[in-house]
Amino acid sequence: MINNARIKKLSIKQEKKRQALLESAIKVFSEKGFHEARISEIAHEAGVADGTTYLYFKNKDDLLIKAVEDLFERKLQEMERHISQEKTGRDKLLRFAEEHITIFTEDPKVVRFLGVELRQSKEFYKKYPDFKPLRHYMKFLQEICEEAIAEGSIRAIDSKALSYIVYGTVNFVITEWAVQEQSFSLTEVKNYVEDILRYGLIVRKEE
Amino acid sequence: MINNARIKKLSIKQEKKRQALLESAIKVFSEKGFHEARISEIAHEAGVADGTTYLYFKNKDDLLIKAVEDLFERKLQEMERHISQEKTGRDKLLRFAEEHITIFTEDPKVVRFLGVELRQSKEFYKKYPDFKPLRHYMKFLQEICEEAIAEGSIRAIDSKALSYIVYGTVNFVITEWAVQEQSFSLTEVKNYVEDILRYGLIVRKEE
Amino acid sequence: MINNARIKKLSIKQEKKRQALLESAIKVFSEKGFHEARISEIAHEAGVADGTTYLYFKNKDDLLIKAVEDLFERKLQEMERHISQEKTGRDKLLRFAEEHITIFTEDPKVVRFLGVELRQSKEFYKKYPDFKPLRHYMKFLQEICEEAIAEGSIRAIDSKALSYIVYGTVNFVITEWAVQEQSFSLTEVKNYVEDILRYGLIVRKEE
Amino acid sequence: MINNARIKKLSIKQEKKRQALLESAIKVFSEKGFHEARISEIAHEAGVADGTTYLYFKNKDDLLIKAVEDLFERKLQEMERHISQEKTGRDKLLRFAEEHITIFTEDPKVVRFLGVELRQSKEFYKKYPDFKPLRHYMKFLQEICEEAIAEGSIRAIDSKALSYIVYGTVNFVITEWAVQEQSFSLTEVKNYVEDILRYGLIVRKEE
DNA sequence: AATGAATGAGCCTTCATTCAT
DNA sequence: GATGAATGAAGGCTCATTCAT
Numbered sequence: 001m002i003n004n005a006r007i008k009k010l011s012i013k014q015e016k017k018r019q020a021l022l023e024s025a026i027k028v029f030s031e032k033g034f035h036e037a038r039i040s041e042i043a044h045e046a047g048v049a050d051g052t053t054y055l056y057f058k059n060k061d062d063l064l065i066k067a068v069e070d071l072f073e074r075k076l077q078e079m080e081r082h083i084s085q086e087k088t089g090r091d092k093l094l095r096f097a098e099e100h101i102t103i104f105t106e107d108p109k110v111v112r113f114l115g116v117e118l119r120q121s122k123e124f125y126k127k128y129p130d131f132k133p134l135r136h137y138m139k140f141l142q143e144i145c146e147e148a149i150a151e152g153s154i155r156a157i158d159s160k161a162l163s164y165i166v167y168g169t170v171n172f173v174i175t176e177w178a179v180q181e182q183s184f185s186l187t188e189v190k191n192y193v194e195d196i197l198r199y200g201l202i203v204r205k206e207e
Numbered sequence: 208m209i210n211n212a213r214i215k216k217l218s219i220k221q222e223k224k225r226q227a228l229l230e231s232a233i234k235v236f237s238e239k240g241f242h243e244a245r246i247s248e249i250a251h252e253a254g255v256a257d258g259t260t261y262l263y264f265k266n267k268d269d270l271l272i273k274a275v276e277d278l279f280e281r282k283l284q285e286m287e288r289h290i291s292q293e294k295t296g297r298d299k300l301l302r303f304a305e306e307h308i309t310i311f312t313e314d315p316k317v318v319r320f321l322g323v324e325l326r327q328s329k330e331f332y333k334k335y336p337d338f339k340p341l342r343h344y345m346k347f348l349q350e351i352c353e354e355a356i357a358e359g360s361i362r363a364i365d366s367k368a369l370s371y372i373v374y375g376t377v378n379f380v381i382t383e384w385a386v387q388e389q390s391f392s393l394t395e396v397k398n399y400v401e402d403i404l405r406y407g408l409i410v411r412k413e414e
Numbered sequence: 415m416i417n418n419a420r421i422k423k424l425s426i427k428q429e430k431k432r433q434a435l436l437e438s439a440i441k442v443f444s445e446k447g448f449h450e451a452r453i454s455e456i457a458h459e460a461g462v463a464d465g466t467t468y469l470y471f472k473n474k475d476d477l478l479i480k481a482v483e484d485l486f487e488r489k490l491q492e493m494e495r496h497i498s499q500e501k502t503g504r505d506k507l508l509r510f511a512e513e514h515i516t517i518f519t520e521d522p523k524v525v526r527f528l529g530v531e532l533r534q535s536k537e538f539y540k541k542y543p544d545f546k547p548l549r550h551y552m553k554f555l556q557e558i559c560e561e562a563i564a565e566g567s568i569r570a571i572d573s574k575a576l577s578y579i580v581y582g583t584v585n586f587v588i589t590e591w592a593v594q595e596q597s598f599s600l601t602e603v604k605n606y607v608e609d610i611l612r613y614g615l616i617v618r619k620e621e
Numbered sequence: 622m623i624n625n626a627r628i629k630k631l632s633i634k635q636e637k638k639r640q641a642l643l644e645s646a647i648k649v650f651s652e653k654g655f656h657e658a659r660i661s662e663i664a665h666e667a668g669v670a671d672g673t674t675y676l677y678f679k680n681k682d683d684l685l686i687k688a689v690e691d692l693f694e695r696k697l698q699e700m701e702r703h704i705s706q707e708k709t710g711r712d713k714l715l716r717f718a719e720e721h722i723t724i725f726t727e728d729p730k731v732v733r734f735l736g737v738e739l740r741q742s743k744e745f746y747k748k749y750p751d752f753k754p755l756r757h758y759m760k761f762l763q764e765i766c767e768e769a770i771a772e773g774s775i776r777a778i779d780s781k782a783l784s785y786i787v788y789g790t791v792n793f794v795i796t797e798w799a800v801q802e803q804s805f806s807l808t809e810v811k812n813y814v815e816d817i818l819r820y821g822l823i824v825r826k827e828e
Numbered sequence: 829a830a831t832g833a834a835t836g837a838g839c840c841t842t843c844a845t846t847c848a849t
Numbered sequence: 850g851a852t853g854a855a856t857g858a859a860g861g862c863t864c865a866t867t868c869a870t
Binding site: 257259262 | 834835836
């Protein structure tokens with residue numbers, strides 16, 4: 001075993017293998033789902049032998065966890081790059097919703113994977129209590145919410161609840177869109193979402 | 208084979224067995240996930256022998272499908288009872304969000320199941336193109352949206368998109384709540400959701 | 415249990431059921447082979463419930479044994495009727511070969527069954543040492559051989575060996591014909607067989 | 622999967638494993654019959670794990686097919702070696718009958734297997750239309766018949782029919798001998814068979 | 829006696845994981 | 850370190866047989 005716990009440094013060549021495995025894992029998990037994905041297919045896709053997978057990851061579960069964490073890490077970096085262009089918390093929040101949709105709809109298969117496979121059974125979470133791949137991503141969103149509330153640009157509701165609401169809304173929309181094989185116009189729905197977040201549903205008489 | 212295609216009527220006793228199987232299926236699928244659920248456990252839980260399961264359902268897939276459809280049918284009936292108490296489309300819509308949360312949070316495990324297992328791999332949907340358990344439920348929600356739009360009480364956006372947004376928001380919230388083992392107050396979040404749906408996020412100067 | 419050991423007499427009605435089971439057993443065993451034949455199909459074909467089969471036969475093995483014995487008994491009676499028309503042992507022997515082919519080719523499926531399924535594994539014969547369905551049939555053939563030898567019409571070779579040779583030849587031919595889905599003309603081959611039995615293969619100079 | 626389709630060459634070690642599996646397959650199939658034979662027993666007998674069987678053969682059916690083909694291939698080679706010692710078609714034909722009996726009676730279990738299991742249900746042949754293990758063997762016999770007919774040493778009857786008759790006769794005799802646990806002297810019967818093939822049954826007056 | 833729903837033992841096959849090379 | 854052949858545990862499903870009605 002080289003480095004299951006990532007204690008030792010990997011050589012450049014090894015790091016490339018590890019990365020190839022992470023990427024083919026996302027690819028195959030996304031296409032087949034966790035249980036239908038075969039280690040042999042992931043390994044083959046990454047250009048290594050089956051057994052090599054176990055030099056870099058403890059087992060299939062571990063590969064899933066590491067692949068998802070890696071993916072979210074990369075997506076978070078993308079997101080941070082975009083958000084940093086906005087000045088106010090309010091703009092950041094609206095930009096977040098927009099970019100989240102853009103980022104994740106680049107590959108519908110990955111969206112389905114994240115929306116579905118990610119949520120393993122309770123047994124899975126019990127087995128791996130540290131597996132919280134959304135953690136950093138949600139934390140970033142929550143901070144944006146706090147900023148927007150602080151500047152008074154959005155109404156002052158609990159920032160954690162708000163981050164769930166924002167994430168949940170956009171995420172369900174894109175997951176449904178992905179699961180349903182893109183049967184409706186995402187752009188249109190995206191506009192509706194933004195609209196509702198802005199103004200709410202209710203028509204007010206005074207307007 | 209008794210009645211795989213449900214052509215013949217089942218005796219009272221048999222109907223009870225079928226129902227027991229459907230319920231233990233939901234229970235075990237919810238706890239373990241589809242792939243980790245064992246037919247033997249479901250059968251045992253229902254108090255019948257393994258083989259008996261196959262007198263009532265064609266196979267494991269069929270059991271999943273029938274269990275989910277049965278569950279949604281019952282939940283929809285509950286929902287319809289509640290909604291019928293409201294007069295306007297607007298009130299019906301807000302009541303829907305509230306009741307959806309109430310109904311499904313009675314059993315967190317079921318929520319996780321519906322939010323996650325339901326979205327099997329695309330292969331599963333290809334194999335069973337008629338499996339659309341949300342269909343009636345979403346249709347009901349969409350009709351409420353249309354009613355509310357027609358009466359002019361909410362802003363006129365596409366009713367299908369709107370139904371996704373409403374369902375998605377509340378469903379993510381309860382799923383996350385269920386997956387995270389109820390780590391936050393659902394009641395509180397429920398209020399926030401309703402609030403945002405009503406008034407939107409943005410603080411407007413003129414208010 | 416009514417009468418597994420056939421100790422008690424069966425009523426007319428019961429005897430009819432037993433016979434129906436024997437006949438549908440031959441039919442289904444012939445079509446599907448022993449292992450692919452389903453008790454439920456045999457029972458249904460005979461117009462009785464699955465469980466009823468076990469009132470008349472100890473188990474599936476027993477049903478096979480009884481069905482084959484019954485079939486051979488009936489075929490032997492047919493054969494005896496035909497043979498009794500011939501006067502000499504020699505004519506009886508040649509008639510036997512001819513009638514055997516005729517009798518058994520009435521239903522190719524039954525032939526295949528007798529040529530194949532009849533010969534269970536050694537384990538089967540160990541389990542049922544009394545299962546010798548050919549016994550009476552072969553004994554009858556052997557007696558004809560003895561008669562023909564006694565009258566000096568055929569060359570004096572061991573009658574038991576001879577009966578095997580005659581039976582084996584015609585039986586392989588019809589089995590092969592049945593297995594190959596009647597791909598060659600049985601009548602033609604029948605003539606060849608008779609011809610060889612009469613004159614042998616070898617062309618003799620003095621002829 | 623190593624090599625189901627036998628595209629790649631197997632190492633010496635692997636070829637030995639494959640051969641061991643083929644041989645234990647013949648052994649166990651012969652003793653138990655196809656349906657009663659257990660993959661686990663075959664694998665154990667060959668000294669490998671159950672799963673290993675599936676590295677070399679697609680499934681149980683495939684193992685049967687490959688084992689029988691392999692067996693016949695080897696038996697045909699043996700036969701060809703013997704037959705090549707004879708000069709005339711007539712001698713070859715008589716030698717064939719003799720050697721067939723000798724070759725196959727080396728192991729009575731194998732005889733039963735070939736005489737019985739080989740003739741699976743029609744369903745099996747429909748599933749594997751290319752499975753004709755007797756093909757080469759019968760073709761070889763037919764060619765000998767043709768040679769003998771051509772040289773005028775045996776009477777001119779249809780060579781295909783003749784090959785069936787010769788094969789059928791000797792094969793039934795040895796199968797019966799095998800099934801009956803060698804209850805009669807095969808050597809004696811062998812002589813009778815040869816005698817009948819030579820001279821026929823009928824005593825002719827002019828002789 | 830007849831029924832047929834219920835039983836549960838039993839096996840082929842897959843595939844994550846190991847380990848000799 | 851890398852390989853990939855070998856392992857063997859595990860489970861969905863069938864169907865002969867039983868037994869309550």
